[in-house]
Amino acid sequence: MKKLQAAVVGGGVGGLTAAAALLRSGVDVTVYEQSSGFSRVGADVNLTPNAVKALDGLGGGVGDWLRAHGGHPQFRLSRMWDTGEETSRVALGDDARERYGAPQLTVHRGDLMSALERELPAGVIELGRRLDSIEDGAEGVRLRFADGSDSRADVVIGADGIHSRVRHALFGPDEPEFTGIVAFRAVIPSDAVAGVPNADCFTKWWGPDPATQIVTFPLGLDEVFVFATVGQTAWTEESWTTPGSIDELRSLYVDFHPEARTLLDRCDGVLKSALYVRPPLPAWSGDRAVLLGDACHPMTPFMAQGAGQACEDAVVLARCLAEFDDPSTAFSRYEATRKPRASRIQASSRDNNWLRTAGGGDWVYGYDAWSTSLDASEV
Numbered sequence: 001m002k003k004l005q006a007a008v009v010g011g012g013v014g015g016l017t018a019a020a021a022l023l024r025s026g027v028d029v030t031v032y033e034q035s036s037g038f039s040r041v042g043a044d045v046n047l048t049p050n051a052v053k054a055l056d057g058l059g060g061g062v063g064d065w066l067r068a069h070g071g072h073p074q075f076r077l078s079r080m081w082d083t084g085e086e087t088s089r090v091a092l093g094d095d096a097r098e099r100y101g102a103p104q105l106t107v108h109r110g111d112l113m114s115a116l117e118r119e120l121p122a123g124v125i126e127l128g129r130r131l132d133s134i135e136d137g138a139e140g141v142r143l144r145f146a147d148g149s150d151s152r153a154d155v156v157i158g159a160d161g162i163h164s165r166v167r168h169a170l171f172g173p174d175e176p177e178f179t180g181i182v183a184f185r186a187v188i189p190s191d192a193v194a195g196v197p198n199a200d201c202f203t204k205w206w207g208p209d210p211a212t213q214i215v216t217f218p219l220g221l222d223e224v225f226v227f228a229t230v231g232q233t234a235w236t237e238e239s240w241t242t243p244g245s246i247d248e249l250r251s252l253y254v255d256f257h258p259e260a261r262t263l264l265d266r267c268d269g270v271l272k273s274a275l276y277v278r279p280p281l282p283a284w285s286g287d288r289a290v291l292l293g294d295a296c297h298p299m300t301p302f303m304a305q306g307a308g309q310a311c312e313d314a315v316v317l318a319r320c321l322a323e324f325d326d327p328s329t330a331f332s333r334y335e336a337t338r339k340p341r342a343s344r345i346q347a348s349s350r351d352n353n354w355l356r357t358a359g360g361g362d363w364v365y366g367y368d369a370w371s372t373s374l375d376a377s378e379v
């Protein structure tokens, strides 16, 4: 039987995971990525056990690589911004491994991308291919690119992020909404934080209002990641690479507990980006095209689950395409499997901080829901 030919649009975490999973399922894959190359931009990925299990499901070397090179935070701490009071402490490390069947790991996004790229044979990723539109025809789907070129596939997988062209083709134009919140991101060499209390933990400092918080955790083996958010409507630029001001970062959190400020003091550079979201989509697919990751459920970083959800989507979608000959049946099964969980986490990423400061308690859905396992029976 002729192999199914899938075009994956977008070579981010979700697209590369999908490509690796589809190849294992016997699908022919080409990834079309708009950038001309991958670079190690200053950003984190926190992989909760469910995401680690999804990546283990690729069966290649990614799981082993993650365990050897990822950061292993020992505890997840919630602390109050002013008093420093610890409002919760959850053991990660061996406890998470025993409880959920996989550890929680933290890696630099660029390093995870490189590990995923190593899973793919040469030629699978085509760089510099920016999708413009897709058209359904008798011979499958025709993909048209911004440079005037085109190609064909049996199915199109839109892993092209929050500004997805595939989503646009399926459901018409709509624009992401600015949350009114900006995020600062900094990566500090571990040597520079030697002796700082809890630098080896995943620590969330709840701020005085829903938008304001600081999160810190070890990133891989040699770095510590600092992620700080604040309400700010004047800055609307969305970027992984635009520098922010270190003085602004320090001044915004000047009233935070000294232990939180210590890490800010050790940063010598910072990136700044506005955070955008979209409301939930009622459907994620058409007859021959389907969405995954941020293309269908972009979320705020407050649950640290966006990349993890993209990995889960990718693995489940590949299993469904392997199981059902008819792509639209596979897409329906994929949606039925993934939508309840991804939608709940998307909603939670929006509400979590708001409910916390409105007196809703610590972490609205708690760690169990945060780390629900990716069960094979879900497919």
Ligand SMILES: Cc1cc2nc3c(=O)[nH]c(=O)nc-3n(C[C@H](O)[C@H](O)[C@H](O)COP(=O)(O)OP(=O)(O)OC[C@H]3O[C@@H](n4cnc5c(N)ncnc54)[C@H](O)[C@@H]3O)c2cc1C
Residues within 6 Å of the ligand: 009, 010, 011, 012, 013, 014, 015, 032, 033, 034, 035, 044, 045, 046, 047, 129, 130, 131, 132, 159, 160, 161, 162, 163, 164, 165, 183, 185, 292, 293, 294, 295, 299, 300, 301, 304, 305, 306, 307, 308, 309, 310
């Ligand atoms: C500040 C911040 C911190 C975060 N921290 C975490 C975290 O700790 N843990 C976590 O799980 N998630 C986190 N997230 C969320 C996470 O980054 C996203 O959910 C995740 O990147 C989504 O992956 P994706 O593959 O769906 O999309 P993306 O990573 O956005 O990848 C989309 C890809 O598609 C390409 N593309 C776009 N348009 C086209 C086109 N027309 N043609 C071809 N290619 C195209 C892009 O160049 C890109 O490579 C964070 C997000 C932010 C903003």
